[in-house]
Amino acid sequence: MTEKRDYYEILGISRDASDSDIKKAFRSLARKYHPDKNPDDEESEARFKEVQEAYAILSNKEQRRKYDTFGHNRPDGNPFGSGFQGVNINFEDLFSEGSGFDSIFSQFFGGNSRRRERRGNDLLVRHRINFEDMFNGSEEESVIESLVECDGCLGSGAKSMDGVTSCNTCDGRGRITQTQRIGPFLQESVSDCPNCAGTGRVVTDPCSSCRGDGRVKRERTIRFSVPPGMMAGTRLRMQGQGEPTTGNSGLPGHLYIEIAIDDHDWFERSDSDLLMAFPVGFHDLVKGRRFEIPHLDGKPLVIEIPAGSKPGDTIDIRGRGITKTRGRGRGDVTVLLKLHMPQNLTQEVLSSLDDLSDSIDISNHEIEDSIRREARNRRMGVD
Ligand SMILES: [Zn+2]
Numbered sequence: 001m002t003e004k005r006d007y008y009e010i011l012g013i014s015r016d017a018s019d020s021d022i023k024k025a026f027r028s029l030a031r032k033y034h035p036d037k038n039p040d041d042e043e044s045e046a047r048f049k050e051v052q053e054a055y056a057i058l059s060n061k062e063q064r065r066k067y068d069t070f071g072h073n074r075p076d077g078n079p080f081g082s083g084f085q086g087v088n089i090n091f092e093d094l095f096s097e098g099s100g101f102d103s104i105f106s107q108f109f110g111g112n113s114r115r116r117e118r119r120g121n122d123l124l125v126r127h128r129i130n131f132e133d134m135f136n137g138s139e140e141e142s143v144i145e146s147l148v149e150c151d152g153c154l155g156s157g158a159k160s161m162d163g164v165t166s167c168n169t170c171d172g173r174g175r176i177t178q179t180q181r182i183g184p185f186l187q188e189s190v191s192d193c194p195n196c197a198g199t200g201r202v203v204t205d206p207c208s209s210c211r212g213d214g215r216v217k218r219e220r221t222i223r224f225s226v227p228p229g230m231m232a233g234t235r236l237r238m239q240g241q242g243e244p245t246t247g248n249s250g251l252p253g254h255l256y257i258e259i260a261i262d263d264h265d266w267f268e269r270s271d272s273d274l275l276m277a278f279p280v281g282f283h284d285l286v287k288g289r290r291f292e293i294p295h296l297d298g299k300p301l302v303i304e305i306p307a308g309s310k311p312g313d314t315i316d317i318r319g320r321g322i323t324k325t326r327g328r329g330r331g332d333v334t335v336l337l338k339l340h341m342p343q344n345l346t347q348e349v350l351s352s353l354d355d356l357s358d359s360i361d362i363s364n365h366e367i368e369d370s371i372r373r374e375a376r377n378r379r380m381g382v383d
Pocket residue numbers: 150151152153154155156157158207208209210211212213214215
């Protein structure tokens with residue numbers, strides 16, 4: 001093998017060339033040596049690859065700095081390895097201005113971005129909690145069945161260290177590139193290697209517990225915290241708690257827990273507020289009354305009904321609602337007053353009511369005025 005040429009020399013630029021000098025030099029050389037322009041010319045093809053590699057290193061600040069310090073013998077090696085294959089560049093991209101050109105560069109800079117990250121499947125688990133636990137927050141656990149790393153082979157799928165080899169079809173990359181000529185353009189497509197299902201490895205001596213997959217199905221208990229005030233339908237994400245990849249060839253997926261919340265006997269929820277209908281007697285509305293009822297936060301909820309209240313009036317109790325998930329503090333409790341209608345009144349009570357009717361019922365001559373006043377209030381939006 002001949003001595004590797006200096007990257008600056010390849011691009012014909014000085015060692016203090018600016019980024020735009022580098023880009024300019026690469027462009028003109030890439031045009032000159034592009035295989036589409038020089039079909040079946042091995043020399044041009046080699047030069048084209050050389051130019052691509054030089055550009056990939058020098059256009060990347062970090063790589064350029066390393067190259068300037070260590071030359072071709074950098075301690076962590078060439079990021080493109082010996083098998084540097086060039087990048088997906090087609091004629092169209094190279095000769096058009098603007099975004100097309102830049103997008104090949106960004107693909108280019110990544111260097112190994114073509115070796116797409118493999119990740120195991122995400123899992124979704126639904127978990128139901130009661131209203132009180134939503135209100136106060138709680139520690140939950142749930143038993144799920146999913147694929148987990150096989151204990152027998154620590155996820156490798158092989159009985160022993162030698163029981164797994166790099167895939168020949170894709171040289172262990174897991175992906176294969178196919179080049180297709182469409183008119184004047186070369187189009188490259190990259191796909192999972194069919195021989196190793198994209199893992200880059202082949203198990204020759206499979207583990208007996210998982211039959212070479214590296215994963216087994218098992219029940220496991222997951223534990224997680226539900227913060228106070230969580231909305232129904234929220235998905236908690238447990239990073240890396242999803243399924244592992246086969247043969248440990250990538251990172252595990254994530255586990256999502258979707259929270260469902262039981263209804264409460266009294267309350268409806270509206271964001272961070274709690275709404276409650278509260279039936280009280282006619283006498284309570286007229287004279288006012290103070291009630292104390294137990295509440296979710298452990299302290300009694302005090303409801304002060306002012307004298308002269310009407311059914312449909314609401315009373316807001318500030319700061320006793322649900323913990324806000326955005327912002328600080330808690331929402332309110334809104335109490336909607338309803339009129340409690342007593343059932344099965346005794347004859348005695350009914351006759352007492354008759355005695356009161358003159359003072360509490362509406363009189364005949366007031367009815368029409370009263371209807372008119374209601375209509376006017378309704379139109380003005382007053383109750
Ligand atoms: Zn195994």
